[in-house]
Amino acid sequence: MDILSKFAIMLGAIGGLVLLVAMLLFLAGRMRGRSESRNVGWLFIAPAVLGLLVAVIYPALKTITQSFQTSSTGSFVGVANYITVFTDPDQLVVLANTAAWVILSPLVASVIGLLYATFVDRSRFEALAKTFVFLPMAISFVGASIIWKFVYDYRPNIAGVGQTGLLNQIVVWFGGTPQEWLLYPPLNTIFLIVIMIWIQAGFAMTVLSAAIKGIPADIVEAARMDGASGFRLFMDVTFPSIRPTFIVVVTTIALWTLKVFDIVRTVTGGQFDTNVLANDFYTQVFQIGNTNVGATLAVLLFILVMPIVIYNVRQLRKAEAQ
Numbered sequence: 001m002d003i004l005s006k007f008a009i010m011l012g013a014i015g016g017l018v019l020l021v022a023m024l025l026f027l028a029g030r031m032r033g034r035s036e037s038r039n040v041g042w043l044f045i046a047p048a049v050l051g052l053l054v055a056v057i058y059p060a061l062k063t064i065t066q067s068f069q070t071s072s073t074g075s076f077v078g079v080a081n082y083i084t085v086f087t088d089p090d091q092l093v094v095l096a097n098t099a100a101w102v103i104l105s106p107l108v109a110s111v112i113g114l115l116y117a118t119f120v121d122r123s124r125f126e127a128l129a130k131t132f133v134f135l136p137m138a139i140s141f142v143g144a145s146i147i148w149k150f151v152y153d154y155r156p157n158i159a160g161v162g163q164t165g166l167l168n169q170i171v172v173w174f175g176g177t178p179q180e181w182l183l184y185p186p187l188n189t190i191f192l193i194v195i196m197i198w199i200q201a202g203f204a205m206t207v208l209s210a211a212i213k214g215i216p217a218d219i220v221e222a223a224r225m226d227g228a229s230g231f232r233l234f235m236d237v238t239f240p241s242i243r244p245t246f247i248v249v250v251t252t253i254a255l256w257t258l259k260v261f262d263i264v265r266t267v268t269g270g271q272f273d274t275n276v277l278a279n280d281f282y283t284q285v286f287q288i289g290n291t292n293v294g295a296t297l298a299v300l301l302f303i304l305v306m307p308i309v310i311y312n313v314r315q316l317r318k319a320e321a322q
Contacts, residue, residue, distance in 0.1 A: 020047065060302075066295035081296040091280075097189050098276045101260060105196045106253035110246060112197065113204025118234060121212055130209065134202035141199065141262035148195045149267050154180045185273035192274055195263050200253045211245040212238060248315050255308045258301065277301050 024047070028040045070077045085091045113133075120129040136144060153165030157178050163169040168178035182188045215238065223237045239246070261278040268274045270283060277297055285294035 063295045063298050066292050067299045069292050071290050071292045077292075081292050082300075084293060085296050085300065090275075093273050094275045094277060094280045097186075097274060098258070100186070100189055101193055101196070101257050101276060102254050104190075104193050105200065105257040106250045108193075109197045109200040109253055110204045110208075110250045112201045113206075113249070114208050114239075114242075114246060116201070117205045117209035117212055118238065121209065130205060133205050136199045137202040137206075139199070141260075142266050144195055144199050145263045145266035148191075148198070152181045152191060152267075154178055182268055182274075183272050188268065188272055189274050192263055192267055195267070196257060196260060200256070204249050204253065207249050208242060208245060211242040215241045244315065244318075248312060251308050251312055255305060255312070258305055258308070277304075 024043060028043055031039050031043075067081055068076055068078060070080075086095070116129075116133055120126045123129065139147070150164065151166045152168075153163070154168055155163050155165070155178065157172070163172055163178055165178070167181065171178055181191055219241070220233070220237060223233055259278050260276060261282065264270055264274055264276050264279045265282070270276070270279045275283070278301065281294050281297040281301065284290045284297060
């Protein structure tokens with residue numbers, strides 16, 4: 001498809017959207033009667049509901065159905081695909097890696113963000129210090145992955161051949177031998193998780209810093225008058241006051257981590273025992289052609305994500321009710 005064809009498709013899509021909005025406005029303007037406001041509301045909701053049914057509900061139901069079928073004939077096989085996911089050695093590695101990501105990334109990123117926000121709070125260079133930590137949030141996951149791929153880069157330790165990877169260069173400066181860091185499990189998975197932590201620590205810092213600034217000054221002053229300072233002030237006043245926000249930050253990062261794809265795909269492609277659920281789903285469906293195992297992985301990912309989404313929605317409703 002050439003550039004003109006793509007441009008024509010884009011213009012067609014924009015034109016279709018404009019036509020749809022014009023038609024809705026025309027119909028809304030002609031509605032009369034006691035139920036006018038309600039009918040106008042349903043009229044504008046209808047396209048969104050239709051889009052939801054076509055683009056979300058139907059694919060979700062089809063994916064669930066495929067997870068109970070076989071790829072070769074499409075016949076019903078019950079929970080055989082799920083048994084495969086939880087018994088196949090390669091799939092167990094995927095599940096273990098995903099668990100490591102979900103446990104380490106949110107906790108470490110949130111703790112780093114919290115400690116950093118606490119240390120720089122009301123300091124002279126607070127704005128500048130926060131900018132450095134927040135900058136990685138402006139980089140896409142693919143961009144960050146490429147940056148860190150260069151950090152982990154390896155060259156043989158030969159005279160006259162310098163290291164392009166920062167980590168290996170530091171090792172050489174201290175008299176060590178450069179390593180192919182991304183080849184050795186489970187260390188390579190930890191190195192990939194570092195990328196996610198580097199990106200998400202800025203998010204955690206920003207949200208938690210706002211929560212810290214929202215602590216009433218009289219509570220802090222009362223604690224100081226009682227002799228609390230430093231670590232005790234943090235444990236007795238600061239952290240209890242922002243605990244709900246901290247939990248929301250952890251669960252939000254966990255939600256993003258469960259769906260991580262870009263980092264693994266860009267750095268290792270899921271090789272060397274670094275695969276995770278989202279990347280394995282892509283591999284099963286688009287490379288191997290095993291759509292039913294891929295559908296099973298998608299359903300499993302959905303099941304893992306939903307409790308986090310429900311919890312965050314409930315926390316938001318509680319915050320709005322206060």
